[in-house]
Amino acid sequence: xxxxxxxxxxxxxxxxxxxxxxxxxxxxxxxxxxxxxxxxxxxxxxxxxxxxxxxxxxxxxxxxxxxxxxxxxxxxxxxxxxxxxxxxxxxxxxxxxxxxxxxxxxxxxxxxxxxxxxxxxxxxxxxxxxxxxxxxxxxxxxxxxxxxxxxxxxxxxxxxxxxxxxxxxxxxxxxxxxxxxxxxxxxxxxxxxxxxxxxxxxxxxxxxxxxxxxxxxxxxx
Numbered sequence: 001x002x003x004x005x006x007x008x009x010x011x012x013x014x015x016x017x018x019x020x021x022x023x024x025x026x027x028x029x030x031x032x033x034x035x036x037x038x039x040x041x042x043x044x045x046x047x048x049x050x051x052x053x054x055x056x057x058x059x060x061x062x063x064x065x066x067x068x069x070x071x072x073x074x075x076x077x078x079x080x081x082x083x084x085x086x087x088x089x090x091x092x093x094x095x096x097x098x099x100x101x102x103x104x105x106x107x108x109x110x111x112x113x114x115x116x117x118x119x120x121x122x123x124x125x126x127x128x129x130x131x132x133x134x135x136x137x138x139x140x141x142x143x144x145x146x147x148x149x150x151x152x153x154x155x156x157x158x159x160x161x162x163x164x165x166x167x168x169x170x171x172x173x174x175x176x177x178x179x180x181x182x183x184x185x186x187x188x189x190x191x192x193x194x195x196x197x198x199x200x201x202x203x204x205x206x207x208x209x210x211x212x213x214x215x216x217x218x219x220x221x
Contacts, residue, residue, distance in 0.1 A: 003153025004079075004107035004191050005130040008146045011109060013199065016083040017151075019107040019191050020044065020091060022100070023077040029101060030074050036100040038072040043098060044080035047091045051081040053190020061185050083195045085116055093120040144209060148200050152187035161186075162201075169205050176202050 004019045022040040024033035037054075044052060045065065053059030057071040072078065082088050088106065095104055106113050110127065117124055133140065140146065141159035149157045165179035174182075180198035 003189070004105075005128060006150050006153060007107070008143065008150045013147065013196065014109055015112065016085075017108060017193050017196050018082045018085065018088045018113075019079060019193075020082065020088060021077060021079040021105050021191070022102045023105070024074065024102050026075075033074050033102055034072045034076065036102045037074075037076050037078050038069055039098065039100055040095070040102065040104075041069060041072070041078050041080070043094055044078075044091060046094075047080075047082065047087045049080040049082055050195050051184060051187075051190045051192055052079065053188065054078045055189040058188050059184065059190030059192070061181060061190075062188075077189070079189055079191045081191060081193050083193065085112060089116045089119055092116065092122060096120065096122055142209075144200070144204055144207075148183065148197055151192045151197065152189075153191060154187070154189065156186040156188065157183055157192065158186075166201060166204050166209055169201060176205070 004021075007014065007017065009017070022037055024030040024037070041052065041054070051059055051061070052065075052068070054068055054072060054076045056073055056076045057063055057068055060068055063071075080091075082091070085108075088108075092104070092106070106116075110129075114124065141149065141162075145159045145162050148162050149155070149159055151157070161183060165174065165183060168174040169176055169179055176198045179201055180194045183197055184192040184194045
């Protein structure tokens with residue numbers, strides 16, 4: 001199970017969102033796997049990721065690539081994010097040849113991921129999907145906000161923070177690109193798609209997105 005399964009959106013704005021990550025299996029090939037995981041990140045970096053990181057160390061917006069690579073551990077789970085499926089295909093082809101001996105997982109639209117795999121001759125081992133959201137959904141932020149916050153699988157990007165940056169962009173205090181990068185920083189793993197966040201923020205500003213207040217005084221988005 002991966003924390004990147006729960007990204008919300010539509011086929012159009014998810015078409016340019018791919019997370020590729022590597023991990024070892026506890027008790028099977030975990031010991032000594034730091035070498036393979038470090039090599040994965042080195043290879044991934046060759047293909048110009050939008051974001052990259054290790055859940056044990058942080059993303060490359062917060063730490064240098066050198067720190068990121070030097071701090072890889074056997075228990076690390078390392079990630080790289082792309083918006084171009086050609087880069088994903090090239091990366092997976094490279095990883096196939098490298099045969100690192102660790103699990104490689106790709107999150108994205110099922111049909112596109114399958115197509116990429118077919119293109120490079122990789123057969124999917126397992127396909128997983130989210131069971132969706134259950135419970136009192138009326139308490140959730142707006143769908144527009146969730147499309148941004150769910151790009152952090154551990155819920156580290158707050159809904160109120162999205163509203164704040166939309167306001168900053170509207171008032172000309174910050175660019176869309178700056179806001180997207182700021183939103184990506186709390187996502188320690190580095191699975192947050194900065195480029196997609198920028199597009200979503202731009203659409204929210206264009207649609208004159210306005211948060212409201214609930215009786216409890218919390219921001220309702």
